[in-house]
Amino acid sequence: MFALMFALLLVLGACSDSGKKESETDSKEDSTEKEPKTEEKAEEKGSGSTEVFNFATNQDIPHIDPHGTSANTSFRVTYMLYDRLVTYDGTTTDVIPQLAEKWDISPDGLTYTFHLNKEAKFHDGTPVTAEAVQYSYTRAMDVGKSAAGQFKDVINKDSFEIVDEHTINITLERPFAPFLKTLGTVFGNIVNPKLAEHHGSDLGETYLADKEMGSGPYILESWDRGQKLVMKANEDYWGTVPTLKTVNILIVNEPSTARLMMEKGEVDLIDYSMISPDVLKQMDGNNDITVLKSPGYAIDDIAINTEKEYLKDPKVRQALAHAVNYDSIINDVLLGGAERIGGIIPKGMFGYNPNIELYDFDLEKAKALLKEAGYEKGFPLEIAISENNEVRKNIAVMMQSDFKKIGIDLQIRALAWPTFLDLVTSGQHQLALAAWTPDYPDPDYNLWYFAHSSSKGPGFNLAFYDNPEVDKLLEEGRSTVDESVREKNYQKIQEIMSADVPYIFPAQRSVEAPMKNWVKGYEINPMNTWYVPFQKMTKE
Known part of the structure; x- marks a missing residue:
């Protein structure tokens, strides 16, 4: 999705006055720190109690209907509220x-x-x-x-x-x-x-947008949209009852504010997508902070809306692919915390094709392709990104500079996460920069959502890509249990998409998450990198 990891999607949005509210809370805590600690005060401070956990993110939560949402920010919550087979x-x-x-x-x-x-x-x-x-x-x-x-x-x-x-x-x-x-x-x-x-006229979507009816280890206690979502441990849970009795999902708009809160001990864990690599290096090992590092299946992607003017032509899309400075993104923006990738199947997953030719950064080749397509003088383009994400912003700014050299005037449109989702799933974008992590470890998941024509828009085919041969290969891959046939099909699809360029893939990321040293039991799954196993974590 974004899970656009989306896996989808390592993108951001929050209420503009959230920083103000946090500073007011800080002031209150400072003025009362010598008073006897009550349970209420411990919960307010979060890290003042081993049973209270504060998680900071600047990715807002659209809604929490498990069957209707496609946002990773929602998944992080619904995984705790519900169980699966x-x-x-x-x-x-x-x-x-x-x-x-x-x-x-x-x-x-x-x-x-x-x-x-x-x-x-x-x-x-x-x-x-x-x-x-x-x-x-x-x-x-x-x-x-x-x-x-x-x-x-x-x-x-x-x-x-x-x-x-x-x-x-x-x-x-x-x-x-x-x-x-x-x-x-x-x-x-x-x-x-x-x-x-509570079905009403929409099968209960409106009801479950801000409520839950699950069996999971946590229960939704309250939700102040754009500010804080609170989950309480399910004391009657049929499995192991969580040690962390309260989990606060804090929407902190500014990464710098989240960093300061962690340094002061007010936040236990920060969303790994929130802090830029250079800041992570500064934080690691200081102020009782450890940056947990782990391999990941997250892939940065640039969706090219193939139904839009200019972008319908494969030569134009190939030109754009040659105008992205991949090495600079990996070394200068991500500080080496990633590697090149030629498609949406991550290295390490079944079906990965290691023989896909990688587009090199070649502005002269990009100019030649634009000339062949009849756009020698270039044209204007817009790229949508989520706001308050420094990495996304830095990649977009780098692209803006390089695209200008081939005659393309690239404008950057930064949007709150829910607005970003609405824009890209309705096909109103030209380019969209996001990221993706798979929810299950099979190439069908990534490729079906990114490439099958039935997944256009809300299904997360944000390129609105439509290739009958790809559809046929995907459908065959789904219908056979012969793994050799499936692998052959998926590798062929990656070859086709490499030529068609409905997407550009800057990098496959490793995962780095800052946490306080007292946090125990946090493990990063390479597939569900945004998933936080609160139910098995503790604080010492």
Whole structure:
């Protein structure tokens, strides 16, 4: 998504007066620091209690309907509020049991039988049943947004057979090799069927936009949009009850403010996408701060809207690809915390094609291609980025300077995260700079969202790319369980896209997250780099 990691998406947005509110809080704490600590004061300070955790991000949260959102900022929350049949944990990309204690797969790869944990309960105390699984997946398909894309042509409303209260058969329309992996994503979250009482005219989307009906380790306590979202530990959780009793997701608009808060001990962990690499180097090892470093599947991407004027021509898109200074981005902006990548499949994942030819930074070649396309004198362009992200801004400014040398007047449009999402999913952009992390470790995930014609717009094909050959290869890759065929198809798709250039991929990033030394149990998954396992973390 952005997960645009989006994986989608390491992008930002916050209320303009959030910095003011934080400074007022700081003043209050300073004036009362000698008073006896009460539970309320400890919670206000956050790091004053080992049971209270403050996480700072400048990425606002659009809404928290697990079947309707496509924002990583929302995923970070919904992963805590809901459970799935299977899940991911730690630094591996293997699925492990969650609501499903075990499962069986038929020899033909079509029928999956899930045996549910009989102790699992929703937050209102009702049991998690096979009916809840059927309801959740059916609703995801009916809502018709990002989650529906995951299930499209894989299952339908007739795919379910409830064997008993805690056993369900799910029969696929055709074999789909990554099916089990998909159920560990946020789109596989199981929702309390009592949501039907609040369906209204939109299947409960309005209701779940700022409420939750899950069974996860945390419960939503409050949400002051643009300021703070508070989760409380589910003391009746059917699994291990979290040690961190309160998790505050703080929307801190300015990275410099978040840094100061961490140095003062008011923030325990900062969103890894928020702090620029040069500042991370300054923070590491000082003021009881450690920068955790880990490999990642996050890929920076520039979506080129292939339906827009100028950009319809592949030669123009190739010219743009030659006008990006990749080495400078990696060495000067990311300070070596990344490597070149030729497509949306990250190095280390099944299906990665190491033989994709990388576009070199060659302004003369870019000029020649523009001349061939009939645009020797250049043209104006606009690139959309999320505001308050120094790395995105620096990349865009570098592109602006280099594009000018080939006659392209590139204007930078910085937007709050929700506004950015609305712009790019509705196709109103020309170029869009973001990033992507996969929700499950299979090339189908990245390529289907980025390249299949059915994923245009809200499905996160932000290039509005439409290539029948690519569609056919993707569909075949989904329908066979022969891994050799799948690998061949995915590598071929990367070759085609390299020539078509619907996207430019500046870099595959490693992940660096600043945290206080007292934080324990934080692990970065290379796939879900934005996922924070609050439920298993502690503070010493």
